[in-house]
Structures are given as C-alpha cells and as structure tokens.
Amino acid sequence: MPQDSKPEIIMLDMKKIAKMNMWLTLGLSVGFFMVNGFIHQQFSVSISFWNILLFIASYIILIALHEVFHLLGFMIFGKVKFNQLEYGVNLKLGIAYATTTQPLPNKAMKKSLLLPFWTTGVIPSIIGFTVQSNILLLLGAFLIAGAIGDFYMYKELRKFPNTSLVKDDPELPRLYVYEEGVKVNND
Template sequence: MLNELPEPDKIILIDLPKVAKTSLLITIGTLLLLWAAHIVIEQQFSFSISIWSVIWFIIGYIVLIVLHELFHLLGFRLFGNVPWKSMIVGINLKLGVAYATTDKLMTNHAIRKALLLPFWMTGVMPAIIGLAIGNGLLIGLSALLIGGAAGDFAMYKELRKLPDDWLVKDDPELPQLYVFATDTLDK
C-alpha cells in the first residue's frame, strides 16, 4: 500500500528502548498513586499473594492486553471509519509487542483518538472499578495497562504537533507512522 502513495511528509519513528523505560516509570508511578488512593479509600493496608491470585493476575493481564488491541481496532472503526476487513491484530515476537494496525489511511485526528481509546478502556476504567470495589488485583493490572500505553502516548505526542486533517498510515511491521499533508495526496 505504501508503494502506491507519494513520499510521506513526515515519518514518526518510535524508539522502543525509550518507550520501555517510560512504560516502566509510568507503571511504577501509577501503581504507587493507585495504591495510595486505595489505602486512603479503604483506610487500611493489606496485601496477600496466593497461587490463585497469581494465576488470576496472569489471566487478567493477557485478557486486558488482547482487549487493548481490540479497542485500537474499535477506534479505527469508530473514529476512522476503517472497514473491519482492513484491520489486522497480532503479536510481533521479535519486537515483543502486541499490535493492531490497518492498511487504510486515517486522519490524524481519528488515529489520535484510536490510539488513546485502549488507555481509557483497559487502564483507567479498571483502575476506577478496582478502587470502587477495593480490588488490589484489578488496581495492579490497570497500572500495568496504563504503563503499557507508553508507545501509544509516544505516537500521540508526535501526532499532536501536526494538523488534524493530515493523513496517517501505520507501518504494518515497524513501530512507525507515515504522515501525509492533505495536499500531498491531492497531487
């Protein structure tokens, strides 16, 4: 698909080692903040680990990672009007990342919304629910998913600098975006 397009006006490359460090810092910071809120709400601190809590944590983490990627796809559909058949989800074992992508161009405004939808739905919502019901396992999972959105935040940060109507093409294999000024594609 990229071969059919003109040269992009900008290529946004994501530095995975930097994103990994940022992810770790966000995860730790979020976990500390959420646990502090949990302690204030519950007015006590208790912590226990069992084999079942570890199993549930692993299952929950896998489920939330899958949901994270599915929410990207839903965002592509809702905000970018991308047909379901043009979407791809998978795991890149070499890079160690799960991904959701499309071969269709989306406006910068639409892809930014699609980038942040999983953060809200698999990070913030579980945190709110975990705090509301006093579930430390859910609070821990939400911190991991919030930190796990660091790559999405990095892309969002770069895209925010560009006009809303510019068009974005996601690279199907690499953590990078090709960005086209609207008038570039009119030529």
Template sequence: MENYEQEDILSVIEIDLKKVAWSSLIMTFSFSIIGMIIYISLYGSFQITFSFVDLLLLFFGYVLLIILHECFHLVGFWFFGKVPWSSMNYGVNLKMGIAYATTSIPLPNRAMKKALLLPFWTTGVLPVIIGYSIQSPMLVLLGAWLIAGAAGDFAMYKDLRKYPPNILIKDDPVKPKLYVMK
C-alpha cells in the same frame, strides 16, 4: 510501505522501543505505588493475597487486558476512522516483544489520535475506577499497569499533535511507526 511512494510521505513518526520500555517500566512502578497510596487513603489498608490461583488470575487478567488494549485500537480505527474490519490486522511480534493492531487505510490525524488513546481509557483508567469502586486492589494494579503500557501510544500521540487534524496518517503494518502523508 506498500502502495505509497516516498514523495507521498511528509514525515515519519517512529518510537524508540528501548526508551518507551524504560518509560513504561518507570510508569508501572510509579502508578502502582500511587494507586495503592490512593487505595489506602480511601479504605485504610489493602490486602493482596498471593495464592497460586491469585497469581494465575493476575497473570491472565494482565494478558486479557493487553489483548483488549489492541482490540480497542481496532475499535478506534473502525469507530473514529470509519475503517472497514477487513483492512485491519492484529497480533504479537515476538521478535520486537510487542502486541500490535494496525490498519492498511490511512486515517485523518484526529481519528488516529483518538484510536491511539482509546485503549488507555478502556483498559487502564476504567479498570482503576472499577477497582476503587469494588475495593479490588488487584484491579487497580492491573489498570495502573495498562496505563503505563500505553507509553508507546502516548509517544506517538505527542508527535501527532504537531500536525493538522485532517492530514492523513498511515500506520506501518510491521513496525511501531506512523507515516504522515502529504
């Protein structure tokens, strides 16, 4: 970690990617089934076609929502943490199999927690609500998948709840870990 000495760090929050991946997979299946049960109870049935175009739309919709998920982390850093755009970065770590958004500036815990959960609401819950309102089971499924995709964010949020709201949290620029600063 650059510009910080080991003695500046109170604690390290690191998620187990294998554990989070399994949780996310289980949540994906669970939320998909629950979402479709709710859809059927609201509308009597559902139909998802599997034409090549529909599969392409599903794939591109999923990729777009993953990109938006990371963008909303950046928006959260900016809006809740008042972080300048120039100190933020995003991308995909193919080696780890994750997309990421990060900032080089520590945020107060309350701002970091909000930035962690913003994508859950905007790319998960909101598409589900829109999917139900326009009777689109595909959008309900995409939202359910992105809700499950926030498993790592929830794991970090859960650990951050132990700390006071004003303590500074530094995001690791490479790994899915947070540093709680003294």
C-alpha cells in the same frame, strides 16, 4: 489531483519506551495502592498462587483487548472497513499490535490511539478503587503504563493538522504522516 509526497515519520524508540513503561508501572502501582489505602482507611495486600494466576490471565486478556480497542477506534473514528484491519503479535519486538492498511485522518488516529487507555487502563483502575481490589488496581496501573507508546505517538501527532493523513506501519512501531491532499500508497 493529489501529489505524491515524502511523509514525516514518527518512530518509537522501543528501548526508551520500555524503560519509561517500567518506571511508570512501578510508580502507578505504588501510587494506586497508597491512594486506595487512604480512600478505604486500610491497607492490605494478599498474595497467593491464585491471585498471581488471576493477574497473569487478566493481564493477557487486557493486552489483547487493548489492541482490539485500537481496531474498534479505527472502525469507529476512521470509518475503516473490517477487512482493512490487521491484528497479531510481533514476537521479535515482544509486542501485540493492531493496524490498518487504510490511512486515517490525524484526528481519527489520535482518538484511536487513546481509546484503549481509557477502556483497559482507566476503567479497571476506577473499578479497583471502587471495590477495593488490588488486582484491578495493579492491572489498571500496568495497562495505563502500557499505553505510554500510544501517548508518545499522540503527542507527536498533535504537531500536525487534524486533516493530515496518517498511515500505520504494518511491521514496525512507526507512523507516516502526510499533508492533506497527498496521495498515500497502500503498499
């Protein structure tokens, strides 16, 4: 019979993550524009009210999709049922979140953490380079940088066996990691 055990806790320092996000967003934006200029042998930026509005609307949609892809990852990789998923916005922390009440094997959690990076960050960037769209490049840079917290948690989870169980905190940017065979409370 599995034993109860104290978990290892992985917690994000939101101030540190926000600072890293800001610098990474700036660096990727400038870098993407420079690379795009070299690829297409021209550099131009067009700023208009409609471009800004399109960027803001697209950014909000992609942030929501980022969280939806976490949920899809929980379902695909962790075999979580739909009714075990939660999605929302924490206004106090200023973040959107997706979580599951079901503990996942570490291997499934790591895949679920990085799925949105690829789908909402890398894919728009590749399309932006292909069609020479500064808006898509900027969106890609913002969403790639926005995945910095996911990468931090992924890095920390690499220290544990793939069979460890990982429980996502429903209110805070924190993960609880349990040894294999440990009974996990779902409260």
